[in-house]
Amino acid sequence: MRLVRSELLKIRTTSVWWIFALITLPLWGLTLFINYIQASFYLNPTIPQDQISPDQQAQIAAAGDPVNVAASFYTNGQLLSLMIIMLLGIIVVTSEFFHQTVTTTFLTTPHRTAVVLAKLAAGALLGLAFWIVTTVLNIATGGLILGHFGLGSQLGEGAVWQAIGLNGLAYLLWTAIGVGLGVLIRSQIGATVTGIMLYLGGYIGALIVIGVLANRFGDWINKLQLIVPSLASQLMVTGTNLPGNPPRWAGAAVLIGYAVVAGVIGTLIMRRRDVS
Structure with missing residues (x-):
């Protein structure tokens, strides 16, 4: 806990976290507007049925399901917020190299694995704080917008809360991926x-x-989105499993795999690398 408190102190005494928080707010507002436009389309699609395939019709119908619309609003801002969290994870590590304080850190705490784990824990707490704040905003604004559409809050649906919870998991995992990248690439600019x-x-x-290949070879190609981390995390927060897409748990499993690999490789490299 002493190491975690030390890492949290390092974060609090820099301006990076609140600058990123200020950047996140307008990005959150932009994605809320985009979500509103998308929900308006999915709830009242304007494309003639004879101009799209049956698979596309099923996907549009599923996206317009009240549970899925609610899940999109209650996890609003995920795409860009996760990138911000990843960058914060990177900076938690690379700032030590940038300011040349890493040698002092390892002289004070020679167990490098413990230092990396403390950075992971501190980054995870920061990611959790960002998730809590954005979730509170999402529930407040999402409930109003859903009421405007006449759908009700949908907060009684278990799938909605699963999407919110999996969104929190995505924040934690992308923080770990960011820390792993920061260890692999010590240059702050290079890693960012x-x-x-x-x-x-x-x-x-x-x-x-994937869109080009799906048009050529069939909608089954859409399942390949699972191997792309940023797409896997979006898959996690769909209210229900969408037609033609992999299940939500698969997206979570893939992202956990990326986070574990990044963390383990980063820790091993940090233990062996000369930091003088």
């Missing part, structure tokens, strides 16, 4: 740019590639 490219570049690139 790499993390953004892997997260957003992988997300956009995978959507384009």
